[in-house]
Amino acid sequence: MLARRRFVACAICAATGLTATGVAAQPTGGVKRTILSRTDFPGDTYATIEVLVEIEGGATVARHTHPGVESGIVIEGETRLFVQGQPDRTVKASEAFQIPPGVPHSVRNGPARTRVAVTYVVEKDKPLASPAPE
Template sequence: MWRAILSGTVLGTALFLIGGQITVGQQATAIKRTDLLKTALPEMEKDMSVWVADIPPNSSTGRHSHPTPRFVYVLEGAVIYEVDGKPPQTFKAGEAYAEMPGEVHNFRNASPTQPAKALGFQYANKGQPLQSNAP
């Protein structure tokens, strides 16, 4: 009887530890943003930023907003754009959308297993931050 209890305890502990390792391995990693272009637009007195974001499975930006419009084109996979007070929208590779100034939103990968990639464009006043965290 003690052998059965000990075997069950060892097996249960092993499964718990393996499960913990699987969970840790599936946690989201950070979105990698690579700036492709930053240039002045003197005729508009603005700066233009162009970037690409590599979005691992289960990753998101967290709630934030932008002071100016941001335009996003999905290159690979699918993303979900969640604006406070509106239903979430999913955009797949080949689709684009605009993020309006002041809209508090979250941007995340639609897949728990596949990465996504998006191209973004945004202009702002010289020295103006491109985004701010939402309260």
């Protein structure tokens, strides 16, 4: 049973394209992440990771959390953002959002492609993302 849970958790992380090292895999399902830069903070505690996220029409990003703040701005298109404890919202081009550390969230894209510039300020030596139960 434990092996099955690990497999499901790994499958979700692979589908969302996030790994423990902060290196983005190219996930299936219409979501592409490109790491633009990574800077370690002095003191070996935090890192800043900047990512371009491209979401194809109809694609989703499974519910997950981050060990730090996620800040983003939509640069093209629009998408539906679901953040636990907040009203669901549509985020459009030139609109920004922030997600607090450890808060489960997911994305469901509309029919058109959406591009989002995302900055993560996260604890080092922790997975960039972890799956969250539905």
